[in-house]
Amino acid sequence: DAKTTQPPSMDCAEGRAANLPCNHSTISGNEYVYWYRQIHSQGPQYIIHGLKNNETNEMASLIITEDRKSSTLILPHATLRDTAVYYCIVAGYSTLTFGKGTMLLVSP
Amino acid sequence: EAGVVQSPRYKIIEKKQPVAFWCNPISGHNTLYWYRQNLGQGPELLIRYENEEAVDDSQLPKDRFSAERLKGVDSTLKIQPAELGDSAVYLCASRHTGFPGELFFGEGSRLTVL
Numbered sequence A: 001d002a003k004t005t006q007p008p009s010m011d012c013a014e015g016r017a018a019n020l021p022c023n024h025s026t027i028s029g030n031e032y033v034y035w036y037r038q039i040h041s042q043g044p045q046y047i048i049h050g051l052k053n054n055e056t057n058e059m060a061s062l063i064i065t066e067d068r069k070s071s072t073l074i075l076p077h078a079t080l081r082d083t084a085v086y087y088c089i090v091a092g093y094s095t096l097t098f099g100k101g102t103m104l105l106v107s108p
Numbered sequence B: 001e002a003g004v005v006q007s008p009r010y011k012i013i014e015k016k017q018p019v020a021f022w023c024n025p026i027s028g029h030n031t032l033y034w035y036r037q038n039l040g041q042g043p044e045l046l047i048r049y050e051n052e053e054a055v056d057d058s059q060l061p062k063d064r065f066s067a068e069r070l071k072g073v074d075s076t077l078k079i080q081p082a083e084l085g086d087s088a089v090y091l092c093a094s095r096h097t098g099f100p101g102e103l104f105f106g107e108g109s110r111l112t113v114l
Helices: none
Strands: A009-013 A018-023 A032-038 A045-050 A061-064 A070-075 A084-091 A102-107 B005-007 B010-013 B019-024 B031-037 B044-050 B053-056 B065-068 B075-079 B088-095 B109-113
Touching: A009 A018, A018 A032, A018 A084, A018 A102, A032 A061, A045 A061, A045 A070, A070 A084, B005 B088, B010 B019, B019 B088, B019 B109, B031 B075, B044 B065, B044 B075, B075 B088
Parallel strands: A009 A102, B010 B109
Antiparallel strands: A018 A070, A032 A045, A032 A084, A061 A070, A084 A102, B005 B019, B019 B075, B031 B044, B031 B088, B044 B053, B065 B075, B088 B109
16 A cells, blocks of 8 residues: 655644645555544544545545645534544555554644 | 444453453444554554455464454454553454445454553
């Protein structure tokens, strides 16, 4: 699986958009970009995934660059409950390999 | 719909003792995973099952770890004997066969080895 690079931590004010970047320059054509998050003491939770096109669901939006070498997860209106570790994962039909992720701290 | 159920939630044992963790995946999910998560790290795969077959166990320390998924439903992960370095959270996840899919994780079993 291709590797990803994420900042170790980010801050966001409550109510503002949180934009979490991820670099995956070695992604191959059949690999998807997945985003998960892990709230303290819980198992990881699936957020969204995409291949080429931008995706949106009730939780977040995923923006993938045209060359697919990077992506951004957007939480449009961050709340305190969005404080968590966010993992960007690139994978095909195989196991998801987690890195260390980005610790997002949402403050009042 | 019930989620992935794991037990026990917490376990404290002394080194060299055996321990077992149980996982019941979401009904109908053919793929089951066991991950281990050390403090401050992301989850690391131990083993992946497709139905009752272990299709990826390359990261499972086979000298002391074993797993089974009889009848392709629930699964058990065993450590015997446990070592201090085995202290971690053991996560079970499942997903329905198909690609791409999303993994559903349980809350995990936190193991402390003294």
